[in-house]
Amino acid sequence: MLVRALRSEVDLTVEYTRKRGHAAALARSAAESGVDVVVTLGGDGTVNEAVNGLMTAEPGLAARGTAPAFRLPALAVVPGGSTNVFARALGLPRDWVEGTGVILDGLRSGRHRVIGLGRADDRYFTFTAGLGLDAAVVRRVEQARLRGRTSTPSLYFRSIFSQIVSGEDRKSPPLSIERPGEEPETGLGTVIIQNTAPWTYVGDRAINPNPDASFDRGLDLLAVRNLYIASTTRTVTQMVSRNADPHGKHVLRMHDQAEFxxxxxxxxxxxxxxxxxxxRQKVHFLSVPEALRVIC
Structure with missing residues (x-):
């Protein structure tokens, strides 16, 4: 149905991903061949790969020197994963049929949005990055899914609290943040970086530790200074509340950061x-403005 709908409006070539990293290769090849729009059907992992493929494509001679958003194909995202944070942050419907309709309307009218991306060393990201507790929870969830568990909100919450009570890095928080011209922030147990809001979704609920994060600004971050059970549980509870406002002496927040x-x-x-x-033991983060055009 998706292919038929798109093919009725545009000259379409369909490719299927066969392994990890294939979406990046396909998107890079498409960009270098001169296509106007790359459409993905999949979850946030597929989108991330496609974005990295686009951003690492070699532009034609006529396009060199311009901002990436204006030398690269536009990206259209049809939600097909379990969470689809990027698509939902753009305001696209969760249902892929409705999402296809929005994309077709955007293609007909020429409607698009220019957004910024984040970059972690040599890899781009669309909505979030993290080191420490945040990423360790992602690891736990991925391991559970490999054992056959279904990705559900309860699985994420159990993984969060299992990681908190495990005691890893509690007594000696290992992370620090360095910014040009600023004193380092040290003694951090976890760092969450956002390129937009929300950070993620649990079911239908948006989780918004940095609600002012935006595709139109630099990067926002939230860090926790230690991982004591009581204080970390309180911060997590603040993050998932409907009026999220993580605060306290153990919480560090930074808004609209260009580089750290x-x-x-x-x-x-x-x-x-x-x-x-x-x-990882060291990751350099950079905000990349005007990086990508998206149909939404």
């Missing part, structure tokens, strides 16, 4: 756009 580096004294779990990417 997170450094760990020992390897820490690392995630981008909800995908666990292993452990």
């Amino acid at each position: 580096t997170v450094i760990a004294s020992r390897p820490q779990a690392f995630q981008l756009d909800g995908d666990y990417l292993g452990e």
